[in-house]
Amino acid sequence: MTDLVISGLKKKFGTLQALDDMSFTVHGGEIFGFVGSNGAGKSTTMRIALGVLSADEGEVTLGGKPLDLAARRRVGYMPEERGLYPKMKVGEQLIYLARLHGLSQEEAKDAMERWTDRLGIAARRDDDVQKLSLGNQQRVQLAAALVHDPEVLILDEPFSGLDPVAVNVMSSVLVERAKAGVPVVFSSHQLDLVERLCDRVGIVRNGQMIAEGTIDELRSTPRTLIDVTVADDSTGSWALPLKSHPSVEIEGQEGFTTRVSIPTGDASARSAVVDAAARTGNLTQFRDHHRSLAELFQNVVVTEDPAESDDAKEAAK
Incomplete structure (x- = not known):
């Protein structure tokens, strides 16, 4: 070829x-x-x-x-x-x-x-x-x-x-x-x-x-995103104990789903997130979030030059 x-x-x-x-x-x-x-x-x-x-x-x-x-x-x-x-x-x-x-x-x-x-x-x-x-x-x-x-x-x-x-x-x-x-x-x-x-x-x-x-x-990055859904918890209060964890970061909340990030391949950090969510007794979803190309594009461009964020957002539409 x-x-x-x-x-x-x-x-x-x-x-x-x-x-x-x-x-x-x-x-x-x-x-x-x-x-x-x-x-x-x-x-x-x-x-x-x-x-x-x-x-x-x-x-x-x-x-x-x-x-x-x-x-x-x-x-x-x-x-x-x-x-x-x-x-x-x-x-x-x-x-x-x-x-x-x-x-x-x-x-x-x-x-x-x-x-x-x-x-x-x-x-x-x-x-x-x-x-x-x-x-x-x-x-x-x-x-x-x-x-x-x-x-x-x-x-x-x-x-x-x-x-x-x-x-x-x-x-x-x-x-x-x-x-x-x-x-x-x-x-x-x-x-x-x-x-x-x-x-x-x-x-x-x-x-x-x-x-x-x-x-x-x-998509292969140093950190993995995880979406965790806990029924009846729209504030993500279940994740408050994780704020003191050295490897876990809370990325945001949408409805009953909290997005957290952990070092890619860090089994202990993943277990800590599972344990914290399961303690509520209402864990309904736990899955890795696979970034779309639009997210990857915006992350790369904005990380390289924040002044170009408007162009990045336009291209990601």
Whole structure:
């Protein structure tokens, strides 16, 4: 399988350091989620990979070879700002774009028909792009990225503006492409989708990759969160004795559930929490709390720079 490797990218716009040693790998056959606050460097990285921008330092390789102009013909790219000709018909435009990637007229027509069928826009082939809804324009944009059967997919905010049905269609297409061995990387602020679809995730801040791995790897932290529910105790009074415990921290209360944290793997601290809750005789739930990607993202970004907390909260929505 072919790997897409981003290695040591640096890019400066005036005094702004947009990318600062940006590095990560997207393996063939996996979906990689690229997340970060607005202005973190996601789109700049993708544009450098496509050759739209040049890097000050670093390189992009595909299958161990530089991603030069010839290799970029094998890339499927979906920009955040739609890059379609608004007054050109959908079918004609997709055939034209496929021809630019080297397909014959017959191959291009077959590919156009296949992907417009697959994405649910076959009835729109003779419509001008500008007459389509934003969601259908997004489907055409994805078809444009796929029509030449690319060896790698780079998608910038592909789910923006889509209804739930279109989200499911696009999700299934990305999964299919990955299963076919294609490295797929996409950026998104819809972290629930990233968590559901991606094999690995990279969290970006100030032009650097600050956390990377599977969701389980990103969840692997020095402390474990536990949700403890005690019936008839909405104040968490059962946990008051734990405040003197050297390893247990009380994180918060919601309804009858108290969230505590303990050092990961600390069996004695876990037993202390169980014992304290069980003494009430009304313990109804005791389970580890698995952080969502939205929580992980906000924790990483805010911990690194509290001034960016508003951007982090926006991206976590």
